[in-house]
Amino acid sequence: xxxxxxxxxxxxxxxxxxxxxxxxxxxxHNRLYWxxxxxxxxxxxxxxxxNEAQLEKSRLLSDRFSAxxxxxxFSTLEIQRTEQGDSAMYLCASSLTTGGxxxxxxxxxxxxxxx
Amino acid sequence: xxxxxxxxxxxxxxxGTPVLLRCxxxxxxxxxxxxxxxxxNKGLQLLLKYTSAATLVKGINGFEAEFKKSETxxxxxxxxxxxxxxxEYFCVVSxxxxxxxxxxxxxxxxxxxx
Numbered sequence: 627x628x629x630x631x632x633x634x635x636x637x638x639x640x641x642x643x644x645x646x647x648x649x650x651x652x653x654x655h656n657r658l659y660w661x662x663x664x665x666x667x668x669x670x671x672x673x674x675x676x677n678e679a680q681l682e683k684s685r686l687l688s689d690r691f692s693a694x695x696x697x698x699x700f701s702t703l704e705i706q707r708t709e710q711g712d713s714a715m716y717l718c719a720s721s722l723t724t725g726g727x728x729x730x731x732x733x734x735x736x737x738x739x740x741x
Numbered sequence: 742x743x744x745x746x747x748x749x750x751x752x753x754x755x756x757g758t759p760v761l762l763r764c765x766x767x768x769x770x771x772x773x774x775x776x777x778x779x780x781x782n783k784g785l786q787l788l789l790k791y792t793s794a795a796t797l798v799k800g801i802n803g804f805e806a807e808f809k810k811s812e813t814x815x816x817x818x819x820x821x822x823x824x825x826x827x828x829e830y831f832c833v834v835s836x837x838x839x840x841x842x843x844x845x846x847x848x849x850x851x852x853x854x855x
Binding site: 629661667670671681682717723729730732733 | 782783784785786787790792831833840841842843844845846847848
């Protein structure tokens, strides 16, 4: 399968611990997005990268959150000192911009539960 | 600011009957609108997209949506529901700005009964 891959699928952690998620986009895709989806809601935009540059961050992304995309390939999302409110599905999407229509491809997400 | 409102959190239909999932949008300019579907344990999948071309947009799996500017609506329809259509559906508007910052509605859960 050459779709967007996210790891792990599920993560259970205790409040105060740090967690890191990984996203592998579709090969050659230059844009990568992170979204967060809480129970009963639609996904909310967190941040996006154009190659290795992080070009926008949502207000939802507090100082405890950091995202990287070294070398413009895979991306990591780290949450420090997790809180119960961080419990959500974290979705990654990638796209290839060629001057025309941009189509996002989403991964299956990482489900985070903070106890 | 752009936003979408999905008017029904749950819709239940019988297999073989029509599907209607309702969505109203708010946008200060001509919007790009989408419908995405989310099956359990699978990634979000694009059903269809409106970008100011034809107002009736045909998507995958027999779904279509009609953009009505006068009603600020973008309802999703399908003539005949299939059991495999049971999923969560999201109406989405794209923020203007050269990249795909999407604003999702809260979702409509579609149940299909035999």
